Amino acid sequence: MLAIIIPYYKRTFFEATLQSLAAQTCKDFKVYIGNDASTEDPADLLQHFQGQFDFVYRCFETNLGGVSLTQQWERCIALSANEPWLMILGDDDLLGEKVVEAFYKNLEEIEQIGCNVVRFATQIIDGEGRSISEVYEHSKLEKATDAFWRKFKGETRSSLSEYVFSRVAYSKYGFKDYPLAWYSDDMAWLEFADKNPIFSINSVLFYIRMSSASISGKIDNxxxxxxxxxxxxxxxxxxxxxxxxxxxxxxxxxxxxxxxxxxxxxxxxxxxxxxxxxxxxxxxxxxxxxxxxxx
Missing domain, CATH: 1.20.960 (Mitochondrial Import Receptor Subunit Tom20; Chain A)
Incomplete structure (x- = not known):
């Protein structure tokens, strides 16, 4: 089963994120939401989505993301059970309605090849949900170092949400605790791949939101x-x-x-x-x- 981990802090776009989960054509996943002591209570939103997909919600007493965002990711992952595959979903990003279905459709091949990291095609959206970029697709199988090099040269983009990774690889390496978790995801894919290729699914889209509320969109960091x-x-x-x-x-x-x-x-x-x-x-x-x- 797939565990979708949401380190929650901002409510602004959270309803749209939850709606994208409720709209999945395949419901074979469980969502774990870790509230990082946010002042923006999402309880009423979650009540609205009760029964539309399986989720666990936990409100932490202390804010950790302000000190270490990777540690917030890790304590949210700790909420999960023993699902073999993990996704860390931003509280403002969106899944295309067939993302989970496409993952399971390719899972047998992914496991036969021995891939620890899976990624989806992406498109950047703004605060209004409008597309503001091209669609970023990838080779079906690509070495992690080649993927990093393409990003280094500005030929592609990458962020945390559009990846699925194995719990085994995560348990082996964990996340590097860089400030703001900047580059922590890039290092994760280099390490989690463990010399195996990254498997890409281009038949569905992940929508990555870029706004003034996101770390990537801020200029004061x-x-x-x-x-x-x-x-x-x-x-x-x-x-x-x-x-x-x-x-x-x-x-x-x-x-x-x-x-x-x-x-x-x-x-x-x-x-x-x-x-x-x-x-x-x-x-x-x-x-x-x-x-x-x-x-």
């Missing part, structure tokens, strides 16, 4: 996003450079160089030097030293 980016790219370099070719490694190492010239940390200098020696060549290491000299 720039410093925390920058900090998250710094740690994420250090982790990428530590754990995944061997999966990229030389040109890709140079671009990823360049992200660390940008940090180095801003932070002037000796430890980062030695890491960059090591990565050039291991994944690029001596010429690029010399160029790095030259950039240090001129800066």
């Amino acid at each position: 720039l410093e925390n996003k920058r900090l998250a980016s710094n740690v994420f790219y250090e982790d990428i370099s530590n754990d995944f450079l061997s999966f990229f070719d030389k040109k890709q490694c140079l671009k990823l190492i360049a992200k660390l160089e940008q940090q180095f010239f801003k932070r002037k940390q000796r430890s980062l200098f030695f890491k960059i030097m090591k990565y050039h020696l291991k994944y690029t060549d001596l010429t690029n290491l010399v160029k790095f030293f030259r950039r240090i000299y001129y800066n």
